[in-house]
Amino acid sequence: MENEIRKDYLLDRWVIIAAERAKRPSDFKVEASPRDVGKVCPFCPGNEEMTPPATLLYLEKEGKLLRDRDSGGARRSDWIVRCFPNRYPAVKPETKEVKAVDNEMLYRTRAYGFHEVIVESPVHDEQPSKMRLKQLKYSLMAQIERAAAFYRDPSIRYVQIFRNYRREAGASLSHPHSQIIATEHIPKILTEEVKSSKTYMEKEGRCIFCDIIEVEKESSRLIYESKHFVALAPWASIQPFEFWILPKKHSANLLKITDEELDELSRILKAGLRALSEVLGDPPYNYVFHTAPKYPRGIEKFYHWHLEVYPKLAVWAGFEIGTGMYINVTPPEVAAESLKAEIKKCL
Amino acid sequence: MENEIRKDYLLDRWVIIAAERAKRPSDFKVEASPRDVGKVCPFCPGNEEMTPPATLLYLEKEGKLLRDRDSGGARRSDWIVRCFPNRYPAVKPETKEVKAVDNEMLYRTRAYGFHEVIVESPVHDEQPSKMRLKQLKYSLMAQIERAAAFYRDPSIRYVQIFRNYRREAGASLSHPHSQIIATEHIPKILTEEVKSSKTYMEKEGRCIFCDIIEVEKESSRLIYESKHFVALAPWASIQPFEFWILPKKHSANLLKITDEELDELSRILKAGLRALSEVLGDPPYNYVFHTAPKYPRGIEKFYHWHLEVYPKLAVWAGFEIGTGMYINVTPPEVAAESLKAEIKKCL
Numbered sequence: 001m002e003n004e005i006r007k008d009y010l011l012d013r014w015v016i017i018a019a020e021r022a023k024r025p026s027d028f029k030v031e032a033s034p035r036d037v038g039k040v041c042p043f044c045p046g047n048e049e050m051t052p053p054a055t056l057l058y059l060e061k062e063g064k065l066l067r068d069r070d071s072g073g074a075r076r077s078d079w080i081v082r083c084f085p086n087r088y089p090a091v092k093p094e095t096k097e098v099k100a101v102d103n104e105m106l107y108r109t110r111a112y113g114f115h116e117v118i119v120e121s122p123v124h125d126e127q128p129s130k131m132r133l134k135q136l137k138y139s140l141m142a143q144i145e146r147a148a149a150f151y152r153d154p155s156i157r158y159v160q161i162f163r164n165y166r167r168e169a170g171a172s173l174s175h176p177h178s179q180i181i182a183t184e185h186i187p188k189i190l191t192e193e194v195k196s197s198k199t200y201m202e203k204e205g206r207c208i209f210c211d212i213i214e215v216e217k218e219s220s221r222l223i224y225e226s227k228h229f230v231a232l233a234p235w236a237s238i239q240p241f242e243f244w245i246l247p248k249k250h251s252a253n254l255l256k257i258t259d260e261e262l263d264e265l266s267r268i269l270k271a272g273l274r275a276l277s278e279v280l281g282d283p284p285y286n287y288v289f290h291t292a293p294k295y296p297r298g299i300e301k302f303y304h305w306h307l308e309v310y311p312k313l314a315v316w317a318g319f320e321i322g323t324g325m326y327i328n329v330t331p332p333e334v335a336a337e338s339l340k341a342e343i344k345k346c347l
Numbered sequence: 348m349e350n351e352i353r354k355d356y357l358l359d360r361w362v363i364i365a366a367e368r369a370k371r372p373s374d375f376k377v378e379a380s381p382r383d384v385g386k387v388c389p390f391c392p393g394n395e396e397m398t399p400p401a402t403l404l405y406l407e408k409e410g411k412l413l414r415d416r417d418s419g420g421a422r423r424s425d426w427i428v429r430c431f432p433n434r435y436p437a438v439k440p441e442t443k444e445v446k447a448v449d450n451e452m453l454y455r456t457r458a459y460g461f462h463e464v465i466v467e468s469p470v471h472d473e474q475p476s477k478m479r480l481k482q483l484k485y486s487l488m489a490q491i492e493r494a495a496a497f498y499r500d501p502s503i504r505y506v507q508i509f510r511n512y513r514r515e516a517g518a519s520l521s522h523p524h525s526q527i528i529a530t531e532h533i534p535k536i537l538t539e540e541v542k543s544s545k546t547y548m549e550k551e552g553r554c555i556f557c558d559i560i561e562v563e564k565e566s567s568r569l570i571y572e573s574k575h576f577v578a579l580a581p582w583a584s585i586q587p588f589e590f591w592i593l594p595k596k597h598s599a600n601l602l603k604i605t606d607e608e609l610d611e612l613s614r615i616l617k618a619g620l621r622a623l624s625e626v627l628g629d630p631p632y633n634y635v636f637h638t639a640p641k642y643p644r645g646i647e648k649f650y651h652w653h654l655e656v657y658p659k660l661a662v663w664a665g666f667e668i669g670t671g672m673y674i675n676v677t678p679p680e681v682a683a684e685s686l687k688a689e690i691k692k693c694l
Contacts, residue, residue, distance in 0.1 A: 002442060002443060002445065002457070002458070003436075003437065003438065003439070003442070003458035004445045004455050004456065004457060004458050005455060005456045005457070005458050005532070006453075006454065006455045007454040007455070009452045009453075012535060013535070014532075014534070014535065016437045016438065016458050017458075018435070018437055020435075021435045088365070088367075088368045089350075090350065090363045090365055090666075090674045091350065091363065092350070095349060095350070096349060098349065098351045103562055105356045105555070105558065105559060105562065105582070106353075106356075106562070106582050107353065107354040108351045108352060108353045108354070109351065109352045110349070110351060110352070111349070111350035111351050111352050111363055111364075158670075160665075160666060160669045160670050162664070162665025162666055162668075162669050163665055164664045164665045168662070169662065169664055169665075170662040170663070170664025170665065171664075179665070179666070181666055181670075185352070185361070187361070187669075187670035187671055187672045188359060188360070188361065188670065188671035188672060189669065189670055189671035190670065192671075208452070211452065212452060215450055215452065215453070235452070235453050286664050286665040286668050286669075287665065288665050288668055288669030289669075290669065308668075308669070310668055315515070315516065315517040316517070316663070317509070317511045317516055317517025317518075317633050318507075318509025318510055318511050318516075318517065318526070318633040318634065318635050319437075319507060319509050319526070319528055321509075321633050321635055321655075321657055322507050322509050322534075322536065322633075322635030322636075322637065322655070323505075323507050323528075323534035323535065323536055323537065324534055324535035324536035324539075325534045325535060327437045
């Protein structure tokens with residue numbers, strides 16, 4: 001197979017698929033992260049005073065899920081999932097307007113929004129690829145519940161849920177946690193996805209994501225298909241072994257996921273991350289949910305929520321920074337082949 | 348100072364400037380790279396057989412610069428700068444058309460172009476921040492000469508010159524080298540820069556970069572000004588301590604740089620990188636030249652070449668990958684203050 005240049009399904013995002021020097025799993029050397037030895041973990045139960053009061057706590061009593069929040073100065077320690085504001089927020093609700101600079105080239109605006117941490121488990125090293133399924137489901141449920149709360153703020157237009165795993169992928173603490181940043185602007189990638197999917201709907205009368213699923217189900221990029229979801233290595237993957245999970249039933253909004261779907265999503269996400277870990281030796285990764293922003297009208301029809309997993313196996317360097325293009329040394333067809341074989345053992 | 352969201356001068360690129368937790372130089376811990384101990388360096392003189400034949404060699408005889416290239420199977424070893432095709436090219440001149448996939452969502456095209464390595468010095472550890480000025484000038488001159496050669500190919504529309512320093516920033520070999528990738532498509536970031544600068548010219552009748560220089564020269568983001576250049580920390584820096592170098596005289600095309608300007612560019616680039624190293628303890632970085640693509644017509648009037656230096660101090664993680672927005676924990680005004688004080692000592 002020759003090298004080729006591919007364009008993302010929706011985005012103006014181009015990648016050189018370097019098929020001629022295609023790297024297979026054994027070509028990637030993933031090194032172990034340095035351990036946080038001897039440090040007190042601020043996310044472990046008992047250390048809640050080290051972080052702000054919880055905005056949402058999940059507790060389990062006699063097998064039933066209960067909700068609470070820290071009140072006043074006190075903190076609860078008997079939680080199974082714990083959500084609280086990031087101590088160093090990128091955006092926050094108490095913010096003043098910034099004065100415009102009298103120059104159109106120097107545009108700025110306030111950094112309004114919410115930035116929260118979701119501690120996914122009370123167990124310090126219970127990472128998603130090995131998490132108890134029920135625990136993973138609760139953690140996702142809490143993320144969705146907080147995202148819904150932020151969307152109720154009239155100023156908030158988009159909520160980004162994301163997960164960084166290992167220091168190399170931006171996690172400064174190893175205790176399992178996700179983050180949410182809610183903003184009053186729809187960020188660039190979402191704007192582009194929305195625009196493309198809207199145009200496709202106007203032209204073809206169908207959801208582009210539904211069509212992607214139909215096409216990729218029959219392709220060598222399919223990794224797994226279950227009742228409600230597909231996992232696939234996307235056509236224009238920008239990282240080796242990148243994979244996406246999409247709901248088969250058209251749905252723009254992650255927040256409307258059903259309980260049965262959430263069970264299945266937990267199972268597939270865990271198996272996918274486990275397969276990645278087995279194939280590559282526990283690489284760092286980021287995963288991100290893309291769900292419908294609050295606008296424009298009619299978005300329910302043409303947008304389609306999904307989850308994108310980016311293993312951190314390539315360094316984006318001068319070429320990527322200078323051009324905005326990517327080079328990927330593992331074609332998605334090669335990645336899918338490995339992940340497909342492995343994921344079955346992980347389910 | 349509160350956090351704020353800024354937009355790049357030209358690009359649809361947004362960054363949250365996290366001024367409230369503003370990190371100063373001492374907050375960054377830069378670790379030493381592992382040394383390539385005991386490995387034979389394929390870029391050192393004497394090991395030329397380990398790389399493809401040179402397309403351009405600079406030699407120095409009695410103080411005069413001479414040019415040559417490797418011919419046949421033989422290799423010369425007495426070079427001071429050596430250019431050759433990348434052994435694992437992302438793009439290459441011998442390439443077939445790829446068959447279109449019968450689906451508009453799966454767009455692909457051939458990976459035609461040139462991908463070369465420029466070994467900047469015969470001395471294994473002579474990095475740009477400590478390079479002899481004459482050597483740095485020759486290295487830049489060779490990069491420009493090769494870029495000019497690629498532009499003569501009628502299919503080539505853009506040539507990206509870039510430099511990765513240290514493994515963390517994508518350099519797989521430590522011997523000083525730059526790379527060039529020439530493509531038949533104008534990449535995304537350049538397309539956007541061209542479009543914005545064209546619109547600005549149509550509206551204002553002036554080059555946007557010339558105006559940026561005028562505005563920033565009077566701002567707290569100016570780092571240094573010489574006869575022909577300014578160095579500044581850009582308004583919407585996406586990395587801590589990012590800086591750009593721009594020629595003061597309007598010029599779209601790096602390839603038209605004069606000998607006097609090249610002398611001065613070498614001096615400022617070296618001093619800027621040296622200042623960065625002194626302030627932060629030798630961090631990894633990438634730098635990239637942006638010069639006019641071959642099209643559209645009239646580009647000489649509204650585009651303006653420049654050099655962008657990106658220290659690798661932040662990990663772009665889930666938030667950046669999910670949204671296309673950035674978070675920068677060092678406002679450019681803080682970065683400029685440190686670099687401005689240091690660069691004077693380095694000139």
